[in-house]
Amino acid sequence: MPKIIAIFAFLATTLFAKSVCANVGVFAGYGHTIELTETESVAMISEEVTIIPGRGRFLFDGTIPGMNRVEYVCQFKLRNLSNEKVSIQVGFPLNSQFFSPPYSNTRETSDLIVEYDFIAQEKGKIYNVEYFPADRSERLKNIFSWTIEFEANEEKDLVVTYSLPISMGLSSTAISNDLSYQKDWYKQLEMSFLELFGYVTETGKSWSGVIEKAEFEVYIKGFEDYLNNRPLSEKVDDEGKNNLMQMFKVWNPLFWRQTTWNDWSKDEQGFLRKTYENYEPETNLEFNYYILSFFPKNIAEANLLLKNLAKNNFQKDDYEDLRDIFREYNGETTGNQRIQEFLKNQKWYQEEKQHKIPDEVIELINQYIDNNELQN
Secondary structure, eight states: OOHHHHHHHHHHHHHHHHTOSSOEEEOOOOEEOOEEOSOSSEEEEEEEEEEEEEOOSSOOSSSGGGOOEEEEEEEEEEEEOSSSOEEEEEEEEOOOGGGTTTTTTTSOHHHHHHHTTOEEEETTEEOOOEEEEEOTTSSSEEEEEEEEEEOTTOEEEEEEEEEEEOEEEEEESBSOSSOOOSSGGGGGGGEEEEEEEEEEOGGGGGSSSOEEEEEEEEEOHHHHHHHHHOOSOSSOOHHHHHHHHHHHSOSSEEEEEEESSOOOEEOTTSEEEEEEEEEOOOSOEEEEEEEEEEEESSHHHHHHHHHHHHTTTOOHHHHHHHHHHHHHHTTOOOOOGGGHHHHHTBTTTTSOOSSOOOHHHHHHHHHHHHHHHHHO
16 A cells, blocks of 8 residues: 555544544644743734745655645844843744654754754844753743843844644544434545644733734735645555545545634735734634545536445435535525534534535536436
C-alpha cells in the first residue's frame, strides 16, 4: 500500500474507531502573541498581525513533508510606563506537536530557529533568542525567549516573523458523534479532511492595561484558490487514487471555511480584516478548512459520487435525501423531515458558505431520482 494511502487509512480508521469529534492527525501548532514574563511596567500599545496561509514546500500527499505552511508577520509597539530603565523577558510560545518530547529535547535552538524562520527584531537590531521547554508556571510550553531593554518612558517597535506547518488530519463535520440518524449512510457525509491554523491572543493579557489598537489581517485568496484546485493528493498513482476514492468518493471535493471570529471585512486583494480599539484578548483566532469528502464541486465529481453510491443499493428516497442535504448546505430550506436530525448536528448547517454546490449537480441527482422511479 502506498505511503499516502496508509496514512489516510490509518487516520480514517482511528477517527471512526474512536467515534469522536476531535481531530485526528498532525497538530503543527498555532501562532502566538508575545508573552510578558518579567514585569507589568510595560504596555503593548498596538498589535498588527498579518497571517498568510499557503501551499507547502513539497507536493501535498497527506504526509508531514507535504504539509502546507502559514506565515506570520507581527508588529508590536511597546512602551515603558515607568520613569526608570526596565529590562523584561518576553517570549513566543509554540504549542506544536512537533515540539513534544523527544522531538525538541535533543535539538539545538539554532535548528529550531531555522525550521520555523523565527526572527525577532527592532530597528537596527535582531535579537538573539533562546529556547525554553516551558515558562516558570509551566502553563505555556516551547518558548522562544529574549530580553528587551527600555530606557525610561521609551517606546519600541518590535517585529516578529515566523512560519509553521498547517495542522492537518481527518475530522468530522458532526457536532456530536453520539447521535444516530434515520439512515446510516448519512454519517459518511460527515467525513472530512481538515487543515487548520490559528493565532493565540490570550498571552496579550500579560501586559499592563489594554491594547489600544489591535489589527488582524489574513490573506485567504491565494490559499483558497489553491484548495479549490487541489485534489485529495498531488502525488499518487492510479492504484493509490482508486484506494483513496473508496474512502472519499470525490477526488476534488468542496471546502468550507470556519473561523472562531465573525464579522470580518474582505477587501479586493483577498484579505480578511478586523480592527479592535482598547482590545482585551479573549477568544483565540482559529481558521478551520474542512475538505468535505462527499461534496462535489462540479458535474464530473458528482458523477463519480453517484456511481459509487449506486453500488450501495440507493433507492429513490436515498437520492432525495442526498439532494436535499446538498440543497440545505446551499442555504435552501427543503422541509425533508428524514434529514432534520442530521442537519442540526452539522457544523456547517445554516452557516455562511464560501462555495455552493452547483445547480447542475442538483439537477443530476434529480435525474437519478426520475430514473429510479421509472425502474420501479
